[in-house]
Amino acid sequence: MFDPKKLEQVAKQIQESMPQPVKELGVDIEQKVRQVIQAQLGKLDVVNREEFDVQTQVLLRTRQKLTELEKKMAELEEKLTTKSKSED
Structure with a gap:
């Protein structure tokens, strides 16, 4: 439904803005952030790009x-x- 590359980019930006100790938690944090973003985007009343086009x-x-x-x-x-x- 949503562009995975954009989700990846947002997740990466969030991860990069985190303090170093949090960054060290690594993959688990990245997965959780992705899950939260996908869940929140899923709640929005929007259509995907294909439907829009x-x-x-x-x-x-x-x-x-x-x-x-x-x-x-x-x-x-x-x-x-x-x-x-003409009739007049």
């Missing part, structure tokens, strides 16, 4: 269709107005 494409297609429909509507309104004026 799919929805962006859907939105772009919808916007394109809306633009086309607006153009057709304007053409029909123009024809209706022209027809009304």
